[in-house]
Amino acid sequence: MIIGFVIVLALAWFGVTAERGAGGIIAGTLSGVVGVATAYIAGTFIRTQENSSAHLRSYFLQPLEFSRFLAAERIAMKVQGPIRDETLSAVAVAVAGYGTVSSQPESTSSN
Template sequence: MLTGFGLLVIFVVIALNASTTAGSVVAGGLGAVSAGLAGYVSRTFVKSQEVASSHLRAYFDQPLEFSRYLAAERLVADAELSQEQRAEILTTLVQAIVTGPTAPVQTDINGQQQPNRAQ
């Protein structure tokens, strides 16, 4: 990112100090290309960081999710429920474990909800 910005500054200085119009146009074009390259590289790094962050978040959320299931199991074991009620609750608990946690709702810059995308 810094290299792209540095190249942009260098080409702007060259364009301003060029003695011919053609030299200014070439330097300006090279500056635009370097700015585009810097933007592409920056976006790639930011996207990579977002993906790594979401994986890390999932890694640290897993123990919390598991502790919730264990707490629910303890509550069911300690409650004085009939066998039918206990079976129904355990079935619901197992279904929740199998389906996994729901993905958080993503919002855009304007605060509007966006559909979750598979990654």
């Protein structure tokens, strides 16, 4: 990475200090092309790193998700009586990650 930066700086310096116009134009053009190529490679590396980090994060979060399912199963085994179906559906929604479950609807008043 440092070598590439040094090459860009050297080409830019040569383009500025060139005695002949054609040499300066060629060096300046090469410096620009190298800069664009460097930006493309750096962007690709950053996108790859972001994707890798997202996958790694999902691997670490998987045990937590599994523990949530196990807790939901334990709750489902303990619930008895007439509220069983409502409680099980509320637990399923909460475990699936669709938000928090409340027995009372949220008020939509505007203050």
